[in-house]
Amino acid sequence: MGDDSAGGDDELARAVLASSPNAVVALDRDQTVLVWNPAAERLFGWSAEEMLGRRAPIVPEELTAEHNAVLERVRTGGQVSLRTKRFRSDGTMLDLRVDTSALRQGSSVVGYVCVHHLTEVDESAKHRMARRARLVRRLTDVVGDINAELELPAVLDRISASLTELTGADAGGFVLIEGERLRLVSTYQLPGSIRDTTTDLRTSLVGKLLRTGKTVMLESQGLDDLVWAELDGLHTIALGLAAVGGRPYGALYALFAGTKPEHVELELLELLAGHAGIAVGNAMAYQDAVRQRAHERAVFDASADGIAVLDGKGRVIQWNPAAAELTAFSADVVLGGPPPFPLPEPGEKLTFQLETGRWLDVVSATIDETGEVVVDFRDVTRAKELEEAKDLFLATTSHELRTPITIVRGFASTLDSRWDKLTDLERRSAVHTIAERAKSLGHLMDHLLLGSRAGADELAVRIEIFDLGERIHAATLGLPVLSDRHRVEVVIPDGLPYVSGDALATDIILGQLLENAFKYSPQGGLISVEAWPEDEHVVVVVDDEGVGIAPNDRERVFERFVQVDSGDRRRFGGVGLGLYIVRSLARAQGGDVTAHPRPGGGTRMRLVLHSGSDTPMR
Template sequence: MLDSSPNAVVVLDRDQTVLVWNAAAERLFGLTAAAMLGRRAPIVPDELTAEHHAVLERVRTGGQVSLRTKRVRGDGEVLDVRVDISALRIGSAVAGYVCVHHLVQADDAAKNRMARRARLVRRLTDVVGDINAELELPAVLDRIAASLTELTGADAGGFVLIEGDRLRLVSTYQLPDVPKGTTTDLHNSLVGKLLRTGRTVLLESEGLDDLVWARLKGLHTVALGLAAVGGRPYGALYAMFARRKPGHLELELLELLAGHAGIAVGNAVAYQEAVRQRAHERAVFDASADGIAVLDGAGRVLRWNPAAARLTAVPAEDAVGRPPPFPQPAPGEKLTVQLANGRWLDVVGARIEETGELVVDFRDVTAAKELEEAKDLFLATTSHELRTPITIVRGFASTLDARWDKLSDAERRSAVHTIAERSRSLGQLMDHLLLGARAGAEEQVVRDEPFDLAERVRAATLGLPVLSDRHRVEVSIADGLPLAMGDALATDIVLAQLLENAFKYSPKGGLISVSARPENDALVVVVDDEGVGIAPADRERVFERFVQVDSGDRRRFGGVGLGLYIVRSLARAQGGEVSAHPGPGGGTRMRLVLKRASSIGSDTPMR
C-alpha cells in the first residue's frame, strides 16, 4: 500500500528520525529511502523549523493537523506542498508521527477535475430528466442515443436490443448509412464479449472492422455500456470515437447513462404494457356476456358495456351520467332484481378502494328463475306422490303382522326390518321435500315465543355419544343462558340437521363440539366437527336447494341437497341466521344465531 501510494508518506519517531520513506517520497524529494532511514530528513526549511516543531507538538497533544507549507528537495528546489500529520500511536502512547505530503498543484488539478465532474453530473441529471420525460419506447431510445454523444463527446452512438441470441439496432445518432433493424449474432459481438466479462462497460479498439453498424470514417475506439431492465440485460449503448480518445471519465459517464437508460426503458416498457393492458381490459369489457357498469362515488354510471345495454335495453348514451336502472348492491353483496321488462338479473358489486368507484356486474338469470319455479312444482308434486308408497309399505307391514304365523322367523324379521327402514327413509325424504317446497314458496310458519335454548341443545345432544364409537361429543352451555325468541320445534329440526351433518361428514370420527352462549343481543349455537370440510367457494352454495358440492369424497354421503336449505329457511323464519365457516380442527363450523327473548317486545306468530 505504501509503495503504490501516490502521496509521499514519511513516518518519524519521537526524535524525528525517519522510520518509513516510501517510493512517492523518493520521487517528490529526490532522496532515496536508503539514505533517509535512521536519520533526520533535511526537507524542512530553516525558517520553518520552529513552526514544524510546534505542529508536531500539537499533533502529539491534540490529534491530526493539515497545513499548507514549504518543503525542500534534495537538489534545493523549494516545493509548495500540503502536509497531513497524525500521531503514530502504540496503545495510548505517541511513538512518532505520520506525515503525508502532496503538491498543492495536484490539489488544484483534483479540484478542477471535481468541478468538471460536478458539471457533467449536473448535465447528466438534465439528460436523465429529458429521457424520462418520454414514454414512447422508440422516442426514449432515440433520445438515449443522442444523449450518449452529448455526454461522452463521442462522434456517433446507437442502442441495440438483446433478442435471444441476436442483437437488433433500434436507434442511431450520426450513423445515417446504417439502417435501423439491422441484426447480428450476439455471441460474436462486442455485447457478447461484455456479457462474458461480467462487467457493465467495455472499451474496445481492436477488431472494429467486423462491427455491422460501426460504419464511421476514422473509427478507432468503441465504448460499450450495458442497460438492464428488471435486473436482466436488455440492450447496450454504443459510443463511437473517431476524433478523440475516451478515458475513464467517459467510461464512467457511459456506465451512469446506461444505468439510467435501463430505468427509462423500463418505464417506457411499463407504459406500453399499461397501454396494452388497458386495451385488453377494454376488449374484455366490451366482449363480456355479463353486463358491466362502473359507477362513481355518487352512484352515477361512468362506463356501460354493450352487454349492459342489451340486458337492460338502455343504450350507453342514456345510461352514462345517471344511476343504473336497478338497485346498487353493497360491495360483496348479491342482489336478484327484476327489471320493468320482466327480466331477472343477479347483480354483484366490488369497490375500487383507490378511486371510490363501484364496479357492478350483472347477468340474466331469468331462465334460472323459471327453473326454480319448475323445481318448486316438482317438490310439491313429488311430496304428494311419495305418500302412496309410504302408505303401501306401512300397510304391507300390517299384513305381515297379521300373517305372522305363516312365515318363518327369519323371513318375518328380515321383512319387518326392511319395511321399517324403508318407511323411515321415505318418511324422512317426504318431510324434507315438503319443508323445501314450503321454504321455496316462503310459507314456513313458525311461532315467535320465548323458549329455553339450553334445554333444546341438551335434548338434541342427549345420547349422541353412544351413536358412534369413532366420535367424541363435547357440549358446552353458558351458565344462565337467556331464553331465545322463536320456535322451539323449528329449532329442534335445525339442531338435529346440523348434528346429523357433523356426524355424516366426519366419516373418520373425531370431536363433535357443541356450544351455546350469549353474544351481544343474540344467542349463538356453534357446532364444530373435524370432518371433510367445505371449500371456501361453497360455504354459501351449500344453503341452496339441491346443491351437492363436489369436495373430494363428499358426494358419497348421499342426500338430495335440502337439509341445509331447510335449516337456513327455518332459522331466518325465526329472525335468525345460520352460516358455514372453517372449523378449528380442519372440518366445518356451523354457526346458528337466534334472537334473545329479553331483547324482543312482541310474541306474535311469524311467517
C-alpha cells in the first residue's frame, strides 16, 4: 500500500508540473537540470530531453554572479524573488520574474526550484513605479543631506525646501512643539515675516493631528484664518508629525495651491517627517554639546539615537546607552576598539545590517576642535520591513492576477479556435471555468479597492440597529457542504440582543473570518461560530483548528500587505488585505476584531459590536 501511495504522489506531482502555467525548473546543487516542465519548454524553446542532465544555457554571462548569489542566499535560508533576464533558445532575451526556493530532502538542501514568470507591466504602472522609485531615491539623497548638516538653521531650511521638492507642494514650513505652544521656525516660498509666529497647540492643526493618533493628515477646511493663508490660492494642507524617541517633536506643513497630493506624496511626507524629527533633534543635541560641555553627558546618554565618539585613531571612547541597546554590544566590549560596523565618510550615510538582523542608518561628523569623530546611528529596520512588505504585495498581487487571467485566456482561446470540435459539455465546462475565474478576479479587485479605501480613511458605514444572529445564520448557511474535511458548528443563544452597526459591512467581516477559518485549517477540523452578550456589547468568535498565529504576529496580521510567514508564502494565497479590511470595517462601526489562540490549538477571531438595546429583542 505504501508503494502505491508513493506512486500516486509521484503521478500527482508530475501532473501538477505538466499543468502549471509557469515555467518550473529544478536544479541540483551543481545546477544540473532535474525538472524541465512543459511550460519551461514553451518559454525557453528547449525540450526537456535536451535539458535534463545538463546545465541550462539560459543565464546571460553578465548575470551569472547575480544568479549564483541568489542560489547561495536560498541555500542559507529563505526564498528570493528577483526580476532579471534569461535567454531563449533562439538567442532572444526574456524579461522575467524568477522565484527561487530550496529543494529539500529531509533537512538537507539538495537543489533549487526556480519558477519563471514573464514580466508584463502596462506603461501607466511602469510610469508610477518609476516615479515612486525616483522619489524614494531622491528621499534617500535628501535624508543624507539633512543628516550631514549639524547647524540647526541649515537643517530646518533644508527640510522645508526638501518638503516641496518631494511632494510637489507650492510652499512648506516646519514648526516646533514648545510645551503648549507651536513656533514656526522655518519656511520655504513664504514671506520671511511670518517666521517665529506662535500659536496654541490645542487649537492648531498639529493638536488635531495628535488627537487622531496618526502621523499624517490632509486638511482643506477653515484655512483662511491660518498664518499659512499668506499663500495665494491655498486649498489643501498636508501635515506630517515629526517625532524623536517616539515623542512628538514638531511637524512639517506642505501647502498646496495647485495640484492635490496623492498617496505617494503623503507616504513621502510621512517618511520625511520621521527623518526630520531625528535630524533636528541631532542638530540641536550637537550644538548643545559643543556650546555647553557641562551638559554633554546628559544629552549623550538621553539621545534616542545610538551615538559613539571615536578618537583620531578610530577607537571608541564614548558609547551611549542607546548604542548598546541598538547593537547589543555594551560599552565595556567596544571601548578602546573599533565600532562593530563600518563607518561612512563624513557627510555621507551608510545603511548596514547587524548580525542580529537589525538595520542601522549610520552618519558621522568630524569635530574640528578635537579631531574626534561623532558617529550617529538609528534603527531603520521597520522602514526596511515596510519596503519589503510593499514589494511582496506587488509580487503577490501580480501572481494572484496572473493565474486566473492565464486560465481565462487559455479557455477563451480554446473556445475561439475549436468551438465546432468541442462537445456541448466541454463548451459548458470551459465557460463555467471562465466564469469562476472571472468571479475570483472580481473578488480580488474588491479586496484591493476596499484596502485602498480603508488606507485612505474613506470607508463609509451606515449605523443602524440590525439582527446579528440572523446575519450569522445567513453567513454560515450552506457551509457544511463546502468541505468534507470540516465540521461547522453554530451556537447562538435565544434572545441575542440586536447590535448597532452596518449589516452589509458585518456580512463582509463574517464572510472573511469564515473564509480564513477554512483556508488556514487545510487539514480540516471543527469550524465553530458562537455569539453572546457581554456588558454593553455582543461578542462573536470564529474558532478553527488550523495552523494558528504566532504570538508576535497576532497584531501584525491586521496590517496591510501582511501575510504570516508559514514557510511557504504561496501556500494559502491572497494579497494580505483581508484582515486589514475586516478590522477597518469593524472599527468604522465602533467595534473591533482581535486574534487569539484557540484553546487546544488553532485560531480564535473575536468580533465585538455595540449592543443596540439593553434588552433582548428576539
